[in-house]
Amino acid sequence: MTPLYIEPEAAEELEEAALRYEGAVPGLGRQFLAEMRQRVNDVLEAPLSFPVFGAADDVRCAHAVGRFPHLVVFLLVGEIAARTVHVLAFMHPRQRPAYFSHRRPG
Secondary structure (H helix, E strand, O other), X not given: OOOEEEOHHHHHHHHHHHXXXXXXXXXXXXXXXXXXXXXXXXXXXXXXXXXXXXXXOOEEEEEOOOOOOOEEXXXXXXXXXXXXXXXXXEEOOOXXXXXXXXXXXX
């Protein structure tokens, strides 16, 4: 499977969203985290199957497939044989576009 790196700020976003969902309905935060983990696993299995997201042609996006509207915004880093999925954001679609651009590596 493809190696994974999650930006610390993206991990914080994920946790904050889970806490909001959990605060709204007990158990909903855990369901949200399970869905996001599954979507990240989908990305790791076939990262190039997801569409380009925004103006940068190397950033891709995995749309949520369940009941939570969050997106997994990522790019592939490294050579083809040793690529890493680099998650830039767990983004709600109503957030301002490209707010995560400063998280891009080097």
